[in-house]
Amino acid sequence: MNVLAQSPGLLVAVPLAGAAISFVAGRRRAPHVAITTALVVLTLAVALAVHVLDGGPFRYQVGGWGAPLGIDLVADGAAALFLVLTAIVGLVVTLYATAYFRTDDETAYGHGLFWTLWLFMWTSLNALFLTGDVFNVYVCLELVGISAVTLVTIGGGAEALRAGARYLFASMLGAMTYLLGVALLYAATGQLDMDVLRTTLVADTTAATGLALMIAALVLKTALVPAHFWLPAAHGSAPSPVSAVLSSLVVKGSYFVILRLMLDVMPAGYLPGVDIVLGVLGSAAIVWGSVQALLQTRIKQLVAYSTVAQIGYLFLVFPLARHGADVLTLALTGVLVHALSHGLAKGSLFLGAGSLMTRFGHDRIADMAGAARSAPALTFGVALAGVTMMGLPPSGGFGAKWLLVSAALASGEWWWAVVLVIGGLLAAAYMFRLLSVLLVDAPTELHASKGDIRTEWLPLALALGAVLLVLAIPLVSDLAAASNVLIHAGVTP
Amino acid sequence: MSTYLVYTAGGVLLYALGTYGLLARPHLIHKVISANFMGSGVFLILIGLGNRSPESGPDPVPQAMVLTGIVVTVALTALGLAIVKRYYTATGLDNLDDKPSAGGDR
């Protein structure tokens, strides 16, 4: 069996099998199942990335039928990046969760079903990053949605249930809207495969309406302002490992589909004005999310609003994509680097926030003074993650900001660069508001239980990854060049 | 008016009703039911539009999509009802507009 060529199929089947096995394994053995699965999936994701780097994007025909009869998976550079990101964050979160969900209470944390739910979510994220079929996207989105909503409520508190319910209804609205879009698109074109659609799509009211509905639904799922209303509560009240996954990975799933629909499937200008609208909403998200983050008094709410802001950056690629292949290359590489660095940094921040909350026994920022002395590794992790959030060198966030600013300046539409700079400064403002409290010289009595090595150091490890990402930008550029968006735009690697 | 349009128009109408209900009705059970309206609306649209070719018979792909969609909707509905019920037991509230009085989870 050629693992490299089979990696797309295995990347879905293996975590799915892990989910099923963890369910029957029982609460004691489920964490081991999850860790084993995480290691295998990481290996597979790297294998897929290597395969793409070697031979360019490839298609994987599930069932051997091939589109349009069957469903094809698409492994290109962009998908590989998201898969590897998911695998890295996933592994770290899995290890962290083994310390976080240590409880002997039979009913706590959803009866020990966290592991099964989490592996289902991982499966669905992998499937979402790989799928080349617009209806299959719907099934994947539902898998993501159901697992995400449930994981939010797994802590069982009233606040979490309320956030989960809100999230669920947003998710339902998104799902139904997306499916309606698919119905119209299929009725107009008779096709479901993205690549077939790319080559056959012609101007048509029904198809355009369908695609517009699909994009609107995905925007809702990605929580782009003003459709972000469900996110802060959900990400803020979920258990911390869950928040980490939601913020760093789940929003990227639906975003990735938008990216492919907007830049690969649809010819330029197919939905006139939508690219600009997305850019403007992205800018609004950057400003609004940052300002809200600045006003929060609870640590996880701050981090959650920061996600609202950081999602905005991802949407700046769409208006920039209209300015030719060079600008598109810069902008696409920029958002990919941003997605990676934000994924790592936000994972780190939520895990770190969780550890700080466990040690302090509360989540009020104002009362976390003195953490720098009693929990230096955690504070350092928050600081490093902050650096990449602000887009300061040397960090992945800097690489992303640089690439996007360059793209904006090269396109002549310099105002996007202004938005980026303001976003960075606002990020600095809210991150230093948090950091300066942690650095205050104050005698503190932290929670008696000393931090576990996993809860202390794993957040720092992720943050370090986000910083060191700056050295991997050439690799990311190579993978970006091996993405279908750029290849179909005529950029030769 | 062709037959397929009747089904489709019914679907669109159901979908629009569901959208209104999901957004406007505060009661959580109403919201779950409205989402089911939307789902049924889409299924009708899919079936209706998939039946536009009398000579080659109905297109099986929308039918397969609908079957998958039904299962997914059942799953969503089950989850929705479970959360609504759990929320009601925890707070005594049946809507999201009122804030739960005491507590929070941490």
Added chain:
Amino acid sequence: MTAWLPMLVPAIAGIATFALGKSRGRARNVVNLAAAAISIALVARLVVHAYNGTVISSTIPMLPGLGLGMSADLLGLLFATVATVLWGVTLVYAIGYMDHATDRARFFGFFALCIAAANGVALADDPLSLFIFYEILSLTTYPLVVHTGTPEALAAGRKYLFYALGGGAALLVGVAWLAVIAGQTPFTPGGALAAVSDRTAELRVIFALLVAGFGVKAALMPLHGWLPGAMVAPAPVSSLLHAVAVVKAGVFGIIRLVNELYGPELATSLGVATPLAILAAVSIIIASVIALRQDDFKRRLAYSTIAQLSYITLGTALCSPLAAAGALAHLAHHAVMKITMFFTAGSVYETLHVKKVSQMPGLARRMPLTMASFAVAAFALAGIPPLVGFASKWMLGVGSAQSGSVWALIVYVSSGALALGYMVPILTSALREGDHTPARGAESDPRMLWPIVTVGVLTVVLGLTAGLPGSPVHWAMTAIAPSFGGWTP
């Protein structure tokens, strides 16, 4: 690879310091001192190479089409030498000063990282690399400024960040814009932008953005607001970072910008040099006047720093070879003089808790060696021959006259008088009999005393040897000459 080492060695020392943790103090001191010694040796070797005409450089790919580059040329090495040598001296001083302080691992770790960043700024081969290390310098200084964790320190830190990040944002846009229109532009004596020199409007805006970025650390008015406040940091931080590494990174950026990115010719023809010169001249006068009125010792020194930094900016902006060389020499000279003064301020505070000029009577009797070193540095700063400040100020003055900017000469001369005006009262106050008289001769901890004496002596020695090859003056002229088309003094 060799070109990276002056940056990497302190960086590794910094990380090792964090790893050693708070308890292993002796190991920490050994690691840091050894790293300083190794760095000095490495820089010395690079200087020998550079004097012999081989510039060692190396670039690694980072962003698409752009690399991270290090190049050990004479200009950069001058700054690297200043930073590295004074790091060694300051380390000894800091070990004494921080003897009873808390969180020393954090302190020495970030201290070493700052030096790494400063050396990165010094040897950066292109605007992007310079920008990256410049920002790292901002970030690694922040924990040092807020080190004590007091509300005052945190407020100063916030202010520092506000300025530094604002400047950084301007710099980012400027550097990115430059990269968009010109691609990778390694610093080249005389200018690197010949290919795009016709895009005058854009180049003017970029120049303004870059000056705004560098101007923050160079404390160019009105961007100086952070500096007096940041003096709440522990004395070794003020000494090394706010007299040597941080502020000098700003003026060094301006030197690179004018001489080796735009080039004096382009900077003059674009008409961007003169506004910069005027801004610097105004800063010199205003800061000197404000310094006259400060009673707080470190604040007075801080305003003096602002004035002296603008000497360098002004000399550079005049775009005349002798003034530019004088500016570069003054970068080194001012570092030696100002570090002596900040060491003194730290010593008198740590030993006697004296913070204000008006509390000083008796100090000269109590700490004669310390105050004697201070006196030498103070006179040097005012430009009294044959001390170190004289040589560079002479070059600046003659250079401005040569370039036809007599007004700049007047600024230099009058500010020399003002420098006497704010330095002499410190000395007279210390010479008076007063509170501190009784315990005669009780100097500070020797680990603090001897570094002060060392840098004090250096101000004399460097002044006396200013004419010899290898002195900062000679070095600066050699490094600047290529920017002016093979000018020979």
Added chain:
Amino acid sequence: MGDRRRFPALLPLLASGGVLAFVGRAVLALPPTASGLAVEMRDGAKASGIKNVVTAVLLDFRGYDTLLEIAVLMLATVAVLSLREDPAALSRRIAGRAGPVLGALTRTLAPLMILVAGHLVWVGSSEPGGAFQGGAVLGAAGILMVLSGYAQPAWAGRRMVRWVLTVGLLAFIGVALYPMLGGGSLLQYPDESRKNLILFIEILLTLSIGASILSLFLASASATAGGERP
């Protein structure tokens, strides 16, 4: 409060009005005849040997969708289980023993329903039917039994319930992975065993789907739903 609710009511009206207008326009813009992928699918189904083309689409051409759909169903079951308030919800008797009429009816109906479920699976390859229909009937039979006061059979310990819930998905994954050993791709059934493999999956899926439906029902039932507690 009243004002706060009345004002946003505009948004839902706009949304559903927009849906009516835009989707209506899009539907009317469609040509009255189109066959979609019907022809390809029918030809493909002939080649695959499965007579019912919808089943062929569901389990063969788009079997991947169905695999994920089974995952959705099992996920929802796990989700609802994680939300249950009473850890013993699955093994609790929720109603008292039924009276003689309901009891007799249940004793007649339940075996019949199980038989029907089996029939639905069996005919699935050629007629409308299949695992979902069969599973639904099976689940309904279970619910009927529970409501008439039949407790779970003795073998259904907690672990066993989990196995029954999972076995369909596990078998599906196993069958999906099996072709990879021979160099095929995921779900690429070998031609000679295609029919048997699909039947095998369908039977196990029916069990799991039935168990899922029953679990969804039981997990949500309140401890106070009436009837005596065992």
